[in-house]
Amino acid sequence: MSEQTVIQIKALNKTYPRGFVHRYEALKNVDLSVNKAEIFGFLGPNGAGKTTLIKSILGLLKHDSGSIKLFDKDIDNTDVKNNIGYLPETPNFYSYLTAFEIMKLYARLYNMKDSFLTPHPPLSGGQHSESLSDNGGFKGSVDAVIKEKLELVGLKDAIHTRLRAFSKGMLQRLGMAQALINDPALLILDEPMSGLDPIGRAEFKEIMRSLRKQGKTIFFSSHIIPDAEELCDRVAVIRKGQIIKTGSVTELVDTGIVNVDITAKGKITDQLKQGLKDILYSPATSNNQYIFHIKDMGRTNAVLSELMKNGFTIIKVEPVRQTLETLISNMIKEN
Numbered sequence: 386m387s388e389q390t391v392i393q394i395k396a397l398n399k400t401y402p403r404g405f406v407h408r409y410e411a412l413k414n415v416d417l418s419v420n421k422a423e424i425f426g427f428l429g430p431n432g433a434g435k436t437t438l439i440k441s442i443l444g445l446l447k448h449d450s451g452s453i454k455l456f457d458k459d460i461d462n463t464d465v466k467n468n469i470g471y472l473p474e475t476p477n478f479y480s481y482l483t484a485f486e487i488m489k490l491y492a493r494l495y496n497m498k499d500s501f502l503t504p505h506p507p508l509s510g511g512q513h514s515e516s517l518s519d520n521g522g523f524k525g526s527v528d529a530v531i532k533e534k535l536e537l538v539g540l541k542d543a544i545h546t547r548l549r550a551f552s553k554g555m556l557q558r559l560g561m562a563q564a565l566i567n568d569p570a571l572l573i574l575d576e577p578m579s580g581l582d583p584i585g586r587a588e589f590k591e592i593m594r595s596l597r598k599q600g601k602t603i604f605f606s607s608h609i610i611p612d613a614e615e616l617c618d619r620v621a622v623i624r625k626g627q628i629i630k631t632g633s634v635t636e637l638v639d640t641g642i643v644n645v646d647i648t649a650k651g652k653i654t655d656q657l658k659q660g661l662k663d664i665l666y667s668p669a670t671s672n673n674q675y676i677f678h679i680k681d682m683g684r685t686n687a688v689l690s691e692l693m694k695n696g697f698t699i700i701k702v703e704p705v706r707q708t709l710e711t712l713i714s715n716m717i718k719e720n
């Protein structure tokens with residue numbers, strides 16, 4: 386396991402009971418590694434196994450076989466636990482408490498005290514001890530830290546509001562604030578953007594980017610692919626408990642170049658139509674300009690020379706990429 390690897394999962398299997406005799410295979414032979422300071426998106430449709438894997442990583446579910454290491458240690462290591470922030474899929478808080486009071490409760494669970502320099506001891510002995518001690522700890526009072534986190538997630542005006550009066554999006558924001566309370570080196574977020582309006586989603590993305598800049602690692606699940614495309618360094622796609630693709634977003638999107646569009650200026654003649662045969666074209670916005678749509682990339686040069694032979698001026702040649710969303714939807718369908 387490299388020094389840069391924060392989560393390492395090998396050959397993980399997890400089954401749930403189904404009826405009296407059967408077991409449902411929720412995770413099948415999952416291999417996954419997440420590196421330090423990366424935003425890793427765990428994508429898949431409903432019921433694919435995202436929450437099951439997240440709960441297994443956190444030790445909330447027991448897996449049947451395989452191994453999970455966090456910072457090269459087991460999840461039941463207290464130092465590891467102290468360095469994780471977790472936003473559950475459906476955060477459930479005591480509704481009679483205020484945002485401030487619930488944060489105080491979480492701070493107490495992490496044993497945070499005023500003027501603490503390190504709320505949690507850095508992982509000792511491991512390769513990560515140095516990096517973790519760098520970002521562990523805070524100065525000042527616990528109350529100040531709570532206010533700072535609540536303000537960060539946009540709950541400044543609701544600090545002393547009881548949670549029964551919180552909207553879904555506000556509860557989600559509170560969930561994020563509690564995940565950040567202990568200044569964790571690793572954040573595990575199950576559908577962090579669910580229930581948020583577009584402004585909230587943009588704010589959350591900004592928070593995640595700034596955490597990455599501070600060297601934090603973020604692992605989040607989502608089925609909203611455009612969010613992941615914008616944010617993630619790498620993604621894994623899961624379908625029916627199996628990882629069907631892992632890679633960097635750019636790598637994945639590059640494999641999705643399927644068509645080429647050529648914009649060119651000239652006159653469409655019968656001779657050109659003859660030469661291009663089955664190539665589709667459509668008028669561009671400017672006069673006498675057309676866009677030629679090439680479905681088979683291998684024909685690009687032949688089409689270009691045919692156009693030039695017919696007196697066309699080439700204005701641009703551009704690859705048409707599939708969005709990550711189309712790519713992943715196709716992958717899921719194909720599998």
Ligand SMILES: Nc1ncnc2c1ncn2[C@@H]1O[C@H](COP(=O)(O)OP(=O)(O)OP(=O)(O)O)[C@@H](O)[C@H]1O
Pocket residue numbers: 401402409411429430431432433434435436437438474608
């Ligand atoms: N406690 C459980 N007992 C039995 N089956 C379960 C249990 N939890 C999950 N499952 C099944 O395991 C599969 C994966 O569920 P999981 O909650 O991990 O999916 P998910 O990818 O998080 O879906 P979603 O996007 O809807 O949150 C589903 O088929 C689900 O029915």
Ligand SMILES: [Mg+2]
Pocket residue numbers: 435436437474575
């Ligand atoms: Mg889920």
